[in-house]
């Protein structure tokens with residue numbers, strides 16, 4: 001068990017260390033001089049079961065610090081130490097009264113009473129099971145889920161873990177206990193990419209996510225920015241489901257819901273410029289890229305006056321699944337297999353990149369009623385001058401629907417590389433005009449330029 005002492009007087013550090021050494025030798029005490037150090041310790045050296053805050057710290061407010069800690073890590077047994085005047089002045093009485101795990105210790109130090117206060121906080125922490133949060137588990141029985149998935153909820157009916165070593169995991173979210181968005185942001189800052197769930201619960205999590213996103217799409221239909229967020233979360237779940245479980249009926253149905261929601265929401269925005277102006281391209285990950293491609297395809301279909309729902313649906317499905325087997329977001333930025341970027345990938349990644357159009361095309365066959373999507377997906381990395389892959393097709397061999405998807409794919413790839421800004425959008429379409437001035441590429445590339453440059 002670990003305790004964190006926040007105090008700017010190093011003499012007190014020694015005093016507390018001696019007290020812990022004498023009475024609580026199993027508790028490791030770590031001392032921090034200021035709030036920012038304490039928050040770093042909590043992020044990188046945790047979990048801490050007990051927090052002790054000296055109320056005489058000068059540059060931080062003790063109550064605000066405790067509140068921030070609770071927000072970041074959940075409620076922890078917390079002891080405020082200070083003279084009677086300090087405790088009255090610097091401890092928020094409502095905060096103290098409303099949290100059973102917050103204790104006060106009145107100075108001067110008296111070993112016997114201090115010991116009993118610490119013991120009380122240890123008992124609370126033990127009851128809360130924090131000391132058991134590091135567990136040895138059989139990794140085979142747990143499956144990773146991308147961190148971003150967890151923004152969808154604030155409470156879950158199962159325990160969630162992060163990986164410390166190959167066999168050791170820390171429980172970071174307890175079943176049926178509320179967690180905050182900042183808990184997830186904190187993992188993101190620490191570069192945690194995945195959280196782990198037991199296999200039996202993994203599927204339930206994905207199904208709950210499907211339900212939640214489906215409801216949002218229905219209920220927030222007139223809130224276009226929220227719909228974009230829900231579509232991105234939806235594609236994240238679809239990728240995860242297809243990779244972990246496969247093309248089951250429920251995920252095929254859910255994909256259709258996402259596909260159908262794109263033209264409806266495009267109408268809310270009215271024009272492509274407005275979509276681009278509001279698009280939450282925060283991580284440039286595969287899910288964000290997929291949804292943006294679906295909107296570019298929708299805009300081009302309108303510009304080409306393609307009234308058939310079917311061709312728009314084909315482009316929607318292609319957008320959602322074409323890169324779903326890529327292992328990481330960086331791989332999607334490689335446009336040529338004779339480029340330095342391709343050379344930077346390891347052997348497995350190179351192999352996967354070459355295969356991914358075929359693998360995703362194979363998957364498309366499971367989606368009934370979407371004929372020809374396999375060809376669009378197989379050809380999505382081809383380029384008009386024959387420099388694309390896997391087959392190096394030239395423009396005259398590429399159908400108009402494939403050409404639209406290739407343009408959408410490469411437009412978003414450039415945005416993923418250069419960022420979503422007016423300058424990068426303008427530069428990208430300017431470059432496209434001469435490069436795509438061939439065969440079936442000519443018309444959609446001119447439409448894209450008109451839509452963006454007006």
Ligand SMILES: [Fe+2]
Nearest residue numbers: 322323380381
């Ligand atoms: Fe791709």
